[in-house]
Amino acid sequence: MADPLSLLRQYSMQRKQIIERDNNIIFGEFSWPKTVKTNYIIYGTTKEYYTLECLLYLLKNINLQHPVYVRQAVNDDVPIVRRPDRKELLLYLRGETNSAPSIDKSAPLEMPTQVKRTADDTLEGSHKKPRFDDAASQKLKDQLAMKYGQKPEGSSIGTGILKDLSEELTTNKIAEIKKKMLTHRRTRIKGDPGEDADRAMASFADMESDKTKEIRSRERQWRTRVTILQSNGKIFSKNVMAILNSVKAREEGRNAKPVDHSTLNTRPGITAPSQPPVRYDRYGQEHLQSVPTEGFNIDTTGSYAGQSLKSTLSRLPDINVKQAPLHAAQMNRQTPAVTTVKQMPPPSQKPTKKASRTPIIIIPSAPKSLISMLNAKEILEELKYVSTEDRRAAGAKRENDVLIQRRKEGGLTVPYRIIDNPGRLTNADWERVVAVFVMGQAWQFKGWPFPGGPVEILSKIAGFHLKFTEINLEKNVENWAVTVIQLSRSKRHLDRAALLTFWERLDKHMIKNKPHLRF
Structure with missing residues (x-):
């Protein structure tokens, strides 16, 4: 016995047209009211089922997001499909699964009513058949008769001008041979190029009919957030790779081109650009010898580590000998810290015990x-x-x-x-x-x-x-x-x-x- 849920699934899989007429939903020869209950249980209930109108409305608006679908269904006064049932129900109706856990096979089903075909249904495909005018049909027949050497319809092959050539070749025999020759000629003669042009023009006219123009005028490009993010018309790889290459070159120092100061042309009245300050390098101390000490006799490479006070004072200039007591007092406080510094061994650490992994x-x-x-x-x-x-x-x-x-x-x-x-x-x-x-x-x-x-x-x-x-x-x-x-x-x-x-x-x-x- 046919049930509305199975027929709805069959028509959805085969993409057949479902007709809605006079508050009825028609599947070919079967018809049910829109409010008829299917055997699909509503989520959160025990014996409440979705109506056929509710499921058909979901199929028609399958591309809408669920909140938009709910608002539209409320505006149209149609029952909605609850969110937990949406995924499994659509999988079943589209044929991706053979069954669904919410289908109640023991639910009572309403019998369908037989639908009789109306005159409109019988004449549904009449507009697809070409209609020929009687005058045009007769004219076409006359043209064919003239082309193949025949007289118009209603006249037989003329035998008055034919004579018996012999006892075997009578007039009837000659007329029969002539008829065979004309028939054989039809198979060898190509069609008139004008007829092909007429057919092409007819097909073109059909394609550019008013209905086709109306349909095309309503077409819109389907755009969602997914299609916009895909961005088929723009390639981001070029821009992104250019940015990444510039960042990489900046980190590696490729953009910092060395400036050759010797090639700069100095003009009179314009001072040459100052040299950049010398960068300190612990492994290259030679260039520090030329660093000015602002008039002070400072040995930048000297050290007082490991020397006594007398040897330190003997190296001081004469102008500083008068202040020797003061410096001696200061050095007395500083030198012990320098001379007594020794590298202490790190405190002994006991090795940590490895944690056990035995359960x-x-x-x-x-x-x-x-x-x-x-x-x-x-x-x-x-x-x-x-x-x-x-x-x-x-x-x-x-x-x-x-x-x-x-x-x-x-x-x-x-x-x-x-x-x-x-x-x-x-x-x-x-x-x-x-x-x-x-x-x-x-x-x-x-x-x-x-x-x-x-x-x-x-x-x-x-x-x-x-x-x-x-x-x-x-x-x-x-x-x-x-x-x-x-x-x-x-x-x-x-x-x-x-x-x-x-x-x-x-x-x-x-x-x-x-x-x-x-x-």
């Missing part, structure tokens, strides 16, 4: 816990459950922490540290805590450096709960963000598959929250 897993210390320090290695490394009683009977001793080696593909092993006393962890160690096995009681997290309690802890650390399938789940565990791992009491061959989920969940958590650790 830490915290397990409960309660005796009722299925995982403890005695069987943690068997459960997490060998992926096989062994009870704490069996490990204690085998002579296993409890340790403060256990280092397990996780086997990965390719023969690689990654270490993990297992502890049950988080009070011994430092601030740096807490950064490496990646998983915790919970029992279901909030007192397990007492003393942890997280003020938000279990909710904050389990949002930053991956939580796990190990239980037997026959035991009911704790209420707190149901409310926490914890991955529950269920083991069988007797079927040990199922342990590996169940415990592998622990490593899969832990890897995802570390990729997202602890990528700097080793895993």
Whole structure:
């Protein structure tokens, strides 16, 4: 049974014309009222559907932005398509997807009404067929008859002037031969060039008809912000590259052309341009010898470092000997600072300890816990459950922490540290805590450096709960963000598959929250 949504999608994909007439929407032979409901559910509702008029209006204004479309639909008093439904609905109507999640296949559909073709529909293509005037048609026939040597219509081949040449070549036989010759001549004679010119003029007249001119007069170039930003008529590469080259040349000093002062022609009365000041260079001290010292006897290359007071005063000029006591007092205060300066070795720094990248897993210390320090290695490394009683009977001793080696593909092993006393962890160690096995009681997290309690802890650390399938789940565990791992009491061959989920969940958590650790 045809439904309005499917027909609207079919006509949209095939670009067929949809007719709107007398508050009805017509798809070929089927017709529905504009207010008929489709089976596409409106976003945010349960059993409310879009109307056919609403969806057709969206297809007609598909190029408008959604705020502009909403304002225009309100002005035209047409229901609007909500923003969350727009993308999926257009993908479905244009045929890019075969279905949409908002389509209710169990919705009741209204039956269409059959549309009868009117006289206007039957004469729709009559204007496309050429109409010939009877007089023009008769004139064309006469021209063809004269061209091919025939008389006008209504006259037979003349036999009065023909005579029997022999018993075999009678007049009828001669007329038949003449008719065949004329027929054969028609296939060899080319058409009149005037006819081709008439056809060209007719096609040109059709192309330049009034309707074509009206359509072309209404055409406008479609311009949006995207087409303007593309700027097909302007090439920015030349301008941008010219600017970049000028900046690069300025940085490299290519634009600073050296000025040759020797080539400057000095005129009388005009002073020559002054030379630029000499730039200081610690590796080229020769040009500093010619720098004037304004009449003072200053040795620009001398130094008093490492000399005594007497040798310093002996080098002073005679005019400064009278002021020797004053200078001696000043030098006495200055020279010790110069002579006693020694290069002190840098203070010894202890090498910083490299931060560990080994992840830490915290397990409960309660005796009722299925995982403890005695069987943690068997459960997490060998992926096989062994009870704490069996490990204690085998002579296993409890340790403060256990280092397990996780086997990965390719023969690689990654270490993990297992502890049950988080009070011994430092601030740096807490950064490496990646998983915790919970029992279901909030007192397990007492003393942890997280003020938000279990909710904050389990949002930053991956939580796990190990239980037997026959035991009911704790209420707190149901409310926490914890991955529950269920083991069988007797079927040990199922342990590996169940415990592998622990490593899969832990890897995802570390990729997202602890990528700097080793895993």
